[in-house]
Amino acid sequence: MSARKTSLTDKQAKNGTSKYVLERCASVNEYYDIAFKVMLLGDSSVGKTCVLVRFKDGAFLGGNFIATVGIDFRNKVVDIDNLKVKLQIWDTAGQERFRSVTHAYYRDAQALLLLYDITSKMSFDNTRAWLTEIHEYAQTDVVIMLLGNKADMTAERVVKTEDGEKLAKEYGVPFMETSAKTGVNVELAFLAIAKQKHSARKKHHGAAVTLWTHHPQGELSGSGAM
Numbered sequence: 001m002s003a004r005k006t007s008l009t010d011k012q013a014k015n016g017t018s019k020y021v022l023e024r025c026a027s028v029n030e031y032y033d034i035a036f037k038v039m040l041l042g043d044s045s046v047g048k049t050c051v052l053v054r055f056k057d058g059a060f061l062g063g064n065f066i067a068t069v070g071i072d073f074r075n076k077v078v079d080i081d082n083l084k085v086k087l088q089i090w091d092t093a094g095q096e097r098f099r100s101v102t103h104a105y106y107r108d109a110q111a112l113l114l115l116y117d118i119t120s121k122m123s124f125d126n127t128r129a130w131l132t133e134i135h136e137y138a139q140t141d142v143v144i145m146l147l148g149n150k151a152d153m154t155a156e157r158v159v160k161t162e163d164g165e166k167l168a169k170e171y172g173v174p175f176m177e178t179s180a181k182t183g184v185n186v187e188l189a190f191l192a193i194a195k196q197k198h199s200a201r202k203k204h205h206g207a208a209v210t211l212w213t214h215h216p217q218g219e220l221s222g223s224g225a226m
């Protein structure tokens with residue numbers, strides 16, 4: 001496959017949406033209570049960038065496939081338990097040759113969305129290798145979710161829903177099928193993983209945790225106990 005040097009923004013620019021550059025900068029200082037780093041992982045072309053763009057902008061990046069080079073990120077603030085949770089979402093390159101770049105980011109991730117493509121048996125089989133890699137490089141308390149993407153492509157499906165469920169059960173992780181094209185379950189998946197991380201964090205820190213609220217102007221103020 002011939003991957004060009006590109007990034008998420010390049011992909012969007014290619015699709016005639018250069019306004020994304022401005023929106024991305026504008027959202028950086030958005031108000032939030034806590035922040036989680038979420039990484040998207042999985043083979044090349046399973047739909048990681050498309051899932052991220054669907055979640056962030058509600059759009060589908062159809063057309064020619066342009067592989068991500070290295071890593072890029074975008075932010076989105078969601079509401080969980082009356083808290084503003086900023087998800088800093090890292091979109092990684094699925095191609096093997098960029099693996100050493102993405103390894104460096106694993107240790108900072110608090111949540112991982114591992115994707116396969118329901119029309120590609122190989123991408124499904126490779127999730128085991130991804131899970132081994134996660135085990136090797138990620139934090140021990142990282143929360144993981146398995147996603148079978150391209151659920152809209154029913155005629156081309158080669159991985160049964162039950163197989164995804166079975167694998168997820170084996171590794172003790174939640175599972176969903178998503179479609180970046182139709183949007184099915186995309187928001188739900190991000191919210192589910194953020195909720196899971198938030199619950200784990202609450203359990204770990206106990207009841208008396210003070211949250212620091214980040215205002216757009218840059219001041220900090222304590223927002224009480226959870």
Ligand SMILES: Nc1nc2c(ncn2[C@@H]2O[C@H](COP(=O)(O)OP(=O)(O)OP(=O)(O)O)[C@@H](O)[C@H]2O)c(=O)[nH]1
Nearest residue numbers: 044045046047048049050067068094150179180181
């Ligand atoms: N029908 C359908 N096509 C999808 C879906 N998600 C992604 N695609 C298509 O699959 C191709 C690959 O999508 P990307 O999001 O670029 O894949 P990726 O996982 O980011 O690939 P890398 O950047 O190489 O890691 C593109 O042609 C997309 O239009 C989906 O849910 N349904």
